[in-house]
Amino acid sequence: MVATKVGERAERDALETIRIRGARTHNLKNISLDLPRGRLVVITGVSGSGKSSLAFDTICAEGQRRYVESLSTYARQVMALLPRADVDEIEGLSPVISIEQKTTGSNPRSNVGTATEIVDYLRVLFARAGTPFCPVHGRALKADSVAGIVEATLGRPEGSKLMVLAPLPPGRNVREVVAEGLRAGFMRFRIDGVVETFDTLPEKLPETSDALEVVVDRLRLRADQRERLVESVETALELADGRVRIADMDSGETEDFSSRNACPSCDYTAGVLEPNLFSPNTPQGACPTCGGTGTVEAFDPDLVLVSDELSIAQGALEGWGREQEGNFERIAAAARALGVSVDVPWKTLSAGARQGILRGSPETLALDPPFHGVIGELERLRGDGDGPIARALERFRGPCACPECGGSGLGLTARNVRLGDTPDAKSLADLLTMPLAELSDYFQSLSLPESKRLVADRLLEAVRVRLEFLHNVGVGYLTLGRRIETLSGGEHQRIRLAGLLGSGLTGLLYVLDEPSIGLHPVDNARLIRTLEDLRDLGNTVLVVEHDEEIMRAADRIIDLGPGAGEAGGYVLAEGRAEELACNERSVTGRYLRRERTAPGPAPIDARAPDRARLELRGACGHNLKNATLRVPLGCFTVVSGPSGSGKSSLVNDTLLPALVARLQGGKRTPLPYAELLGAEELDKVVVVDQSPIGRTPRSNPATYTGLFGLIREVFAQTQTARERGYGPGRFSFNTKGGRCEACQGDGVVRVEMQFLPDVYVTCDICGGERYNRETLECRFKGRSIGDVLRMTVSEASELFQNHPQIERRLQALRDVGLGYVRLGQSAATLSGGEAQRVKLAAELARVETGRTLYVLDEPTTGLHFADVEELLGVLRRLTAQGNTVLVVEHNVDVMRAADWMVDLGPAGGEAGGRVVAEGTPAELARNPESVTGPWL
Numbered sequence: 001m002v003a004t005k006v007g008e009r010a011e012r013d014a015l016e017t018i019r020i021r022g023a024r025t026h027n028l029k030n031i032s033l034d035l036p037r038g039r040l041v042v043i044t045g046v047s048g049s050g051k052s053s054l055a056f057d058t059i060c061a062e063g064q065r066r067y068v069e070s071l072s073t074y075a076r077q078v079m080a081l082l083p084r085a086d087v088d089e090i091e092g093l094s095p096v097i098s099i100e101q102k103t104t105g106s107n108p109r110s111n112v113g114t115a116t117e118i119v120d121y122l123r124v125l126f127a128r129a130g131t132p133f134c135p136v137h138g139r140a141l142k143a144d145s146v147a148g149i150v151e152a153t154l155g156r157p158e159g160s161k162l163m164v165l166a167p168l169p170p171g172r173n174v175r176e177v178v179a180e181g182l183r184a185g186f187m188r189f190r191i192d193g194v195v196e197t198f199d200t201l202p203e204k205l206p207e208t209s210d211a212l213e214v215v216v217d218r219l220r221l222r223a224d225q226r227e228r229l230v231e232s233v234e235t236a237l238e239l240a241d242g243r244v245r246i247a248d249m250d251s252g253e254t255e256d257f258s259s260r261n262a263c264p265s266c267d268y269t270a271g272v273l274e275p276n277l278f279s280p281n282t283p284q285g286a287c288p289t290c291g292g293t294g295t296v297e298a299f300d301p302d303l304v305l306v307s308d309e310l311s312i313a314q315g316a317l318e319g320w321g322r323e324q325e326g327n328f329e330r331i332a333a334a335a336r337a338l339g340v341s342v343d344v345p346w347k348t349l350s351a352g353a354r355q356g357i358l359r360g361s362p363e364t365l366a367l368d369p370p371f372h373g374v375i376g377e378l379e380r381l382r383g384d385g386d387g388p389i390a391r392a393l394e395r396f397r398g399p400c401a402c403p404e405c406g407g408s409g410l411g412l413t414a415r416n417v418r419l420g421d422t423p424d425a426k427s428l429a430d431l432l433t434m435p436l437a438e439l440s441d442y443f444q445s446l447s448l449p450e451s452k453r454l455v456a457d458r459l460l461e462a463v464r465v466r467l468e469f470l471h472n473v474g475v476g477y478l479t480l481g482r483r484i485e486t487l488s489g490g491e492h493q494r495i496r497l498a499g500l501l502g503s504g505l506t507g508l509l510y511v512l513d514e515p516s517i518g519l520h521p522v523d524n525a526r527l528i529r530t531l532e533d534l535r536d537l538g539n540t541v542l543v544v545e546h547d548e549e550i551m552r553a554a555d556r557i558i559d560l561g562p563g564a565g566e567a568g569g570y571v572l573a574e575g576r577a578e579e580l581a582c583n584e585r586s587v588t589g590r591y592l593r594r595e596r597t598a599p600g601p602a603p604i605d606a607r608a609p610d611r612a613r614l615e616l617r618g619a620c621g622h623n624l625k626n627a628t629l630r631v632p633l634g635c636f637t638v639v640s641g642p643s644g645s646g647k648s649s650l651v652n653d654t655l656l657p658a659l660v661a662r663l664q665g666g667k668r669t670p671l672p673y674a675e676l677l678g679a680e681e682l683d684k685v686v687v688v689d690q691s692p693i694g695r696t697p698r699s700n701p702a703t704y705t706g707l708f709g710l711i712r713e714v715f716a717q718t719q720t721a722r723e724r725g726y727g728p729g730r731f732s733f734n735t736k737g738g739r740c741e742a743c744q745g746d747g748v749v750r751v752e753m754q755f756l757p758d759v760y761v762t763c764d765i766c767g768g769e770r771y772n773r774e775t776l777e778c779r780f781k782g783r784s785i786g787d788v789l790r791m792t793v794s795e796a797s798e799l800f801q802n803h804p805q806i807e808r809r810l811q812a813l814r815d816v817g818l819g820y821v822r823l824g825q826s827a828a829t830l831s832g833g834e835a836q837r838v839k840l841a842a843e844l845a846r847v848e849t850g851r852t853l854y855v856l857d858e859p860t861t862g863l864h865f866a867d868v869e870e871l872l873g874v875l876r877r878l879t880a881q882g883n884t885v886l887v888v889e890h891n892v893d894v895m896r897a898a899d900w901m902v903d904l905g906p907a908g909g910e911a912g913g914r915v916v917a918e919g920t921p922a923e924l925a926r927n928p929e930s931v932t933g934p935w936l
């Protein structure tokens with residue numbers, strides 16, 4: 001009896017928990033824990049404490065291995081080569097779906113619509129329920145029935161004199177038609193609107209005609225003529241291949257009908273609508289001009305425009321100012337013809353006038369010589385694209401929206417199918433450019449005709465649900481057409497999250513890597529609700545996260561630590577946020593009970609009268625509305641604002657390229673702005689982002705910081721190396737000579753998988769040492785070069801303590817909190833936050849100028865509270881040396897530590913793009929205009 005009860009409980013526990021016993025992957029210290037199933041669980045801890053080792057390298061890896069074991073023998077053989085997660089057992093594991101940040105390997109053509117499958121549904125929807133329109137006449141194409149045509153004709157006033165005509169396809173041979181018509185017994189035909197009879201054989205007529213109609217019947221309309229009309233209409237439809245024209249002989253007015261979904265006026269047909277037709281990635285669907293990419297190389301007005309603050313005479317358009325006499329004379333004549341002054345700023349001209357100047361107009365073409373617009377004139381100058389002039393003009397050319405498809409990449413037919421048959425009904429291209437929030441409203445209110453509803457209802461429901469999820473994860477400002485590769489890691493992850501919610505799957509284990517990244521606190525609340533929805537569908541949601549709000553919403557927090565690397569890997573505490581806050585052992589708990597708030601030196605006075613400022617005026621790219629960004633030099637400035645409010649457009653797409661072009665001769669074109677002041681106070685600008693260090697996975701912290709060259713010198717000085725004549729090059733894993741050739745110095749070998757990402761297994765020739773035996777025989781203080789690459793920064797510091805140049809760089813790495821990172825660790829295995837700190841360390845180790853601007857975009861991504869403190873310390877050191885730090889950030893601790901803040905808003909997309917407030921954090925907190933203020 002008792003035994004049974006114990007057995008039952010064990011069974012129930014197994015269903016309710018994921019039991020992990022003896023996990024030792026990487027630095028995990030043989031830990032055991034039970035994760036509650038069907039709950040929202042947060043794993044947290046400082047960088048390097050083992051969060052990813054537990055979530056991804058143990059739980060996900062084991063889930064993936066079990067999945068693959070259910071597949072083919074080949075797959076099982078390959079998996080046998082893989083290092084298994086080092087864990088004694090995991091019980092109660094559901095199928096795992098991991099949603100990481102990295103966007104590697106995404107198809108460059110994929111966009112938000114394809115990634116969320118919404119576009120797949122829309123394609124079917126447009127194919128099944130769309131109405132084709134004639135691209136020329138703008139009429140909805142439909143199949144008129146004979147009864148419908150007769151009914152419409154009988155609806156005309158009684159007594160009307162009518163002709164029933166069969167309009168023949170263009171280019172028919174007149175004589176042939178006449179001969180056939182005579183045989184068939186028709187007496188009359190119309191050519192170019194003039195009625196002729198067949199018996200007066202028309203010598204004067206042209207051989208072929210594009211406007212030839214057989215007169216099938218002539219009648220005076222009476223109600224009892226239904227039978228006769230049916231017969232005549234049927235005859236005309238047959239003669240003219242599905243077309244019939246009713247002409248009023250008195251007024252000359254005509255009405256066209258088509259029995260086969262063709263434009264009655266020009267006979268355009270859309271053919272059978274298939275979903276493929278609505279994909280730019282299929283041969284049937286692609287726009288022939290751009291091949292479906294939506295862009296072509298062409299002269300770009302934005303590249304010709306110098307500044308819209310200047311007048312034409314002052315040189316608003318490069319090469320057309322008063323100083324270029326010949327060109328100026330012509331553009332001035334064009335301006336006169338358009339009634340426009342050449343002495344007012346370009347931006348004050350009407351859109352129509354600007355269009356006339358850039359693209360030409362009937363007025364400018366009437367000039368002698370005709371003026372084809374600045375772009376048209378450039379095209380003519382360029383000619384066939386060869387020769388020195390064409391090359392000189394290359395800099396005005398760039399990828400522009402395809403003139404045929406307007407950037408949608410869709411072919412003619414697809415562009416002219418709409419949902420609904422009124423002229424204002426939307427096409428697929430329209431929907432792809434609508435912000436998701438607006439699109440969601442559109443589909444909520446869309447009602448289709450009864451006949452289409454049956455096929456459309458389920459498709460519409462699927463689209464509506466998915467749009468709702470996208471809105472809830474805080475990306476309502478994006479469009480379906482937005483390319484995936486242009487999204488931030490956080491946006492990409494949230495889109496995948498919305499897609500998974502839309503699939504409605506249940507009983508799964510979702511593992512997410514910091515979904516809160518890049519979210520303003522406003523959007524974060526919605527994200528939390530989304531995670532709860534995912535849980536309430538019956539899934540387990542496991543989140544690696546540092547965000548306080550998400551922790552407070554979690555059913556359980558697992559706090560790993562206490563330190564990084566070897567000093568981490570223990571479970572410090574488990575429980576809800578309030579339980580952790582009472583736990584003395586928990587590092588996270590200390591922050592949750594607000595014991596440690598980010599300290600730091602007194603802020604620098606950003607308003608000091610002698611302080612120089614960098615000022616970017618009149619930025620108006622993307623959604624920016626004439627924004628002015630003021631950055632006090634030598635200070636730490638944070639740019640804040642809700643997602644999509646224009647922070648990135650302002651800093652990354654306008655200020656940065658403008659500054660880089662000024663200081664370092666960069667080639668990227670900034671978004672339009674009026675002027676940039678104060679750049680002369682700076683020597684250079686350094687972007688410290690989270691992209692991987694170096695260009696290949698072969699880069700590592702040692703190569704990036706310049707340590708490796710110094711270490712190779714040390715090895716070349718060892719006794720064995722000197723005896724054998726090995727130079728520093730012998731100790732490189734990038735060149736032949738010293739490295740293991742089996743793996744070409746990688747230490748691992750790639751195995752291609754047919755259905756999963758490629759996997760890497762340890763090289764069995766060198767056993768992962770990366771060098772050949774002879775090279776490894778050279779030892780420094782008993783260590784080989786392979787040993788050194790496996791050392792952590794802290795370990796290496798001891799080994800090289802008598803080499804000041806090496807030690808300075810190692811010290812910088814320790815200062816940014818990377819003492820636990822291994823010198824030879826592949827760039828591919830460093831998190832974004834770690835890569836960023838390696839870059840900061842390289843900067844700290846430099847001989848500083850004090851006149852550098854450091855720009856960081858969301859630098860706290862992936863960082864625990866304790867790491868954020870550390871990062872703030874590093875940034876403070878940079879400003880203490882007189883440098884300027886500009887950070888785009890949502891993290892409230894970072895904002896509070898700033899000397900100066902610039903707040904954009906008030907919302908995302910078109911509702912954003914303005915600087916709503918600026919000042920110290922304390923001032924912003926009191927400023928009712930600031931969206932961010934309430935959180936400070």
Ligand SMILES: [Zn+2]
Binds near residue numbers: 134136264267
């Ligand atoms: Zn037409």
Ligand SMILES: [Zn+2]
Binds near residue numbers: 291404405406
């Ligand atoms: Zn195109």
Ligand SMILES: [Zn+2]
Binds near residue numbers: 746767768
């Ligand atoms: Zn090898």
